[in-house]
Amino acid sequence: MSGILLLLAYWIIVRWAYPSRLGLLDSAHDIIEDELRALGPMKRKERAVLTLFLMTVFGWVLRGQINEWWPALSLTDTHIAMLGAIALFTIPVKKGAKPCVLQWDDTAKLPWGILILFGGGLALASALAQGGFIDAIQYFISGQNQWSSVLILIALVTLVLFLTELMSNVALVTVFLPVIAGIALGLDQSILAMVIPITLASSCAFMLPMATPPNAIVFASGHVSVAQMVRSGFWLNLLSLIVILLTNYFLLPLIF
Known part of the structure; x- marks a missing residue:
């Protein structure tokens, strides 16, 4: 259904x-391939984002089991999402002036x-x-x-x-x-x-x-x-x- x-x-x-008025672009496939190659290998920040995302998803899936193991946590889906977001601002992934994945200035975007x-x-x-x-x-x-x-x-x-x-x-x-x-x-x-x-x-x-x-x-x-x-x-x-x-x-x- x-x-x-x-x-x-x-x-x-x-x-x-809303019918599409765009014609067929013959070089679209080549453009996409070029853009993908230009990305290069995953950087450390990108790997950190992927790791935190997977941890957040697993947290949502396993929330019931986690609360059974540690009842005092009383985790909700909101808690897990907030922890993942806070981790982006607090866990350092490199040395320098901006070590974390996100800075507070990024919130303006x-x-x-x-x-x-x-x-x-x-x-x-x-x-x-x-x-x-x-x-x-x-x-x-x-x-x-x-x-x-x-x-x-x-x-x-x-x-x-x-x-x-x-x-x-x-x-x-x-x-x-x-x-x-x-x-x-x-x-x-x-x-x-x-x-x-x-x-x-x-x-x-x-x-x-x-x-x-x-x-x-x-x-x-x-x-x-x-x-x-x-x-x-x-x-x-x-x-x-x-x-x-x-x-x-x-x-x-x-x-x-």
Whole structure:
């Protein structure tokens, strides 16, 4: 299902929304090869960055085991990421005036606007959850006993498709799935038939830079504006709604 959705999304973006106007460059391969050769062997700083990156990844993967061995640490993913970042500023890799991989002056090159934008999105999502907005929506939908199961599912998938632009996938699923499971039981419907579409919809974040880190990275390039993302993402959300509903009613019964 994800493959079909991504393939359709790719076709819409490159062929319809923003078609490429670049011609074929015959010497592109040679240029890339020359640039790769110009890089030369890995330098000490580059090896240090690779080592710290791998240590950070292993820390995320093995965090549960590390906390079992040393419960006093109580490590979280945030702690591990911060330790990796601090190490870039503190562990010396060479002699001289600037021995570490990064200096404080390097922070001026960070895309602070994107970081603040992404953090603002997380703050807005937290405000929606703590302010009772999400609960109000849940109570409203769960109280519509006169609606058919199909209409309720369409409403829920549409709601999640647009809320995932403001909330993280995990937070959205954590909040919605218990309520949706209760709605499914009340309608005498399969829980999987209601839960799986919502889970899929929570991953369809196409419209806003703060919706997901990859969106923020693309926006940080400066080649894509928020207006462009919203215009394309809106139609991709509608496409996602159609594909998710078709998958739910035609493919899932064959699997479950």
